[in-house]
Amino acid sequence: MKSDDTPAVATEPEASTPPRRRKAHIRHSNEAHLLACAEAVFAERGLDGASTAMIAERAGLPKANLHYYFPTKLDLYRRVLEDVFEEWHRAADTFESSDDPADAIAGYVRAKMALSRRRPLGSKVWANEIIHGATHMQDILTDRVKPWMETRITMIDDWIERGLLARVDARTFLFTIWALTQHFADFDAQIQALAGKRALSKKAFEATTEEVVALVLRACGASPVDAGDASGAVADSGTRRD
Amino acid sequence: MKSDDTPAVATEPEASTPPRRRKAHIRHSNEAHLLACAEAVFAERGLDGASTAMIAERAGLPKANLHYYFPTKLDLYRRVLEDVFEEWHRAADTFESSDDPADAIAGYVRAKMALSRRRPLGSKVWANEIIHGATHMQDILTDRVKPWMETRITMIDDWIERGLLARVDARTFLFTIWALTQHFADFDAQIQALAGKRALSKKAFEATTEEVVALVLRACGASPVDAGDASGAVADSGTRRD
DNA sequence: GTCTATATGTTGATAGAC
DNA sequence: GTCTATCAACATATAGAC
Structure with missing residues (x-):
């Protein structure tokens, strides 16, 4: 360093x-x-x-x-942003891997988590740029990310109408996935400070990934893809009422 | 400007x-x-x-x-970070407002969302500092945030053992809440670019808040506090199985 | 395609009159 | 407590010999 x-x-x-x-x-x-x-x-x-x-x-x-x-420095910066986007875009394809919502969503979350693990620096550059107003990537957001998002919203809304998903707001749900998965790249300094560890091992990261997958699947009301030990189920009282 | x-x-x-x-x-x-x-x-x-x-x-x-x-500039920066933390800490008290997990968690999410709405700039300074390694706030994280987190983890684990919550990893679940609620402050430039709007109206933000509350409550397997129009329920097929 | 030397501007911080 | 003038350090970017 x-x-x-x-x-x-x-x-x-x-x-x-x-x-x-x-x-x-x-x-x-x-x-x-x-x-x-x-x-x-x-x-x-x-x-x-x-x-x-x-x-x-x-x-x-x-x-x-x-x-x-x-x-110029800005040329270099732009190229970095574009590179990061291209890799994000490849991972985003996972969303279409299946017509089963639980499958598709779990796959996408895993792909995004893997990306956070493999290339956390790119995620940080992206996050930093957005925090400061996204002035140098408006075109990427408008021309590339937005069209992608619109098609996925259609997809999610369709799942909802077919009764395969809870009535979530599709846009907010996509933001949820991004916020959650990218958090483990962007905020790793905080995670390490609060967990008291140096960095998450490969095994620990995989466990966290499955935890996140379970959280997201429950959040959108999709049933778990493969039943792990006790991942998707509320302990014993089921849907509680007061 | x-x-x-x-x-x-x-x-x-x-x-x-x-x-x-x-x-x-x-x-x-x-x-x-x-x-x-x-x-x-x-x-x-x-x-x-x-x-x-x-x-x-x-x-x-x-x-x-x-x-x-x-x-020095760093003195000023530190003071800003401390101010932001203090407000975050006040909002965090909401977690103890109730012994009912759905109540407590929903209240905390609403408080965090309100903070993201009222003081997005502070959230951005905080996020920016963490992304770049949190070097100027290690003491705040270690001395103030970490102890807070440990007590809440105990609380959540207790709820889980009493069967009031799904078997989530408490730490990851807290990160989930932070990531999600702060996303709406930190990434507003992206949200606006993708939603094609200038900024979220007060009404739209409140709707988003309730959407986030519903997502989080489902994610952790806590039942909704007050049944809205169709907030917490899967459309009609219930917990689906393939 | 490589690299030393440098032009030109901006930065954080201070001196010192008011 | 206010503010003009100023400094040393560092920034981006380029010139021009190799």
């Missing part, structure tokens, strides 16, 4: 690559490496807190080199 | 106030006004993105005056 001499060489070009392709490869490899380092620094410090010098240092390149590949 | 001449006079001192008290009043009033302006700028831009010049300008005071009241 505070390394004064990170080598950070990103996949050396092969010896026998022809000149054209080698240059293209260098560009591609340096860009990818810079993007990864930028994602980390933007996640840790935010757009304003991150300096091009910090990103370049982490990448093991001189600052001028960074500006050679990405003319 | 881009006003070049915000007056921003915070409650003028009364004419007949004795000199001592008047000076004290000036200090108190200026500090409070600066804290409010700082909260807004920190929320919009983050710790690094916010400059003392911006905060001072919004407060209608020269920058040197800000540094007279708050020696």
Whole structure:
């Protein structure tokens, strides 16, 4: 983290690559490496807190080199946001994996949790940008996220009409899934401070994932996909009345 | 917002106030006004993105005056964080308002949603700080939030053992409530972009609040407190099985 | 495609007259 | 308690030799 001499060489070009392709490869490899380092620094410090010098240092390149590949800091930031969106979008496909609501929703929640685990830094950059007004990603939200959301709302409303789901507000329900799953990436510092641990182990994260799946499925009134030990059921008193 | 001449006079001192008290009043009033302006700028831009010049300008005071009241930017930032925590802590008392889990949980969710509505900027400063590692509030988390959480976990586990709640992981369930309720403050830019609206009206926010209450109560297997039109019930097929 | 040196602006913080 | 003038440090971005 505070390394004064990170080598950070990103996949050396092969010896026998022809000149054209080698240059293209260098560009591609340096860009990818810079993007990864930028994602980390933007996640840790935010757009304003991150300096091009910090990103370049982490990448093991001189600052001028960074500006050679990405003319301005904002260009680099935009590219990071777009990358994060593309991965989110791939995970979002899970929603269509099944026509059974419990299946589809559980699958989506698991995919989102896995993403929070695998790429928490991207989630943080995204969250940070939205908190500060989403000024640099209005187009992504309007042109890409919104259309996706509209189709899923139709899907959910259809499930409700067929009696497969409780009468939830579809939009609020989708926000629920996002808020919950991304919380484990964005707020991990708080989770660690309150749980007194350094970081969640793979096993603990999987347990938490199933806990979240169960919470979400109950919240929307979909029955559990596979009955775990005691996941979906109220202890013994069923639906209580006073 | 881009006003070049915000007056921003915070409650003028009364004419007949004795000199001592008047000076004290000036200090108190200026500090409070600066804290409010700082909260807004920190929320919009983050710790690094916010400059003392911006905060001072919004407060209608020269920058040197800000540094007279708050020696460093970090001092000011810390005070904002502490203020936000104190209000959060007051809302958290709602949890103890009833021994009935549905009552207590619904009340807490409503209090948290009301806070998100009334003071979204504070929530954003808090979220921003956690995303970037919570380095300036480790003590608040450890000394104040964690003890609060431990007692509520005991409470929830007790409800579960008495069969009043589904077998949820208490910690994850509390994170669920936080993630969900704070989402409507922190991510409002995304919500507005995706809903295509400027901002949620008071009525719309209240409807969303009840939707969230219903989701949370179902998620933890507590029965609804007061049966609304169709809030807590699965449409007609009850707990479905394939 | 790489990198040293530098131009130009902004930042947090202070000095010191009022 | 107020505020103008100022400073050293650091920011983004570029010039131009290699």
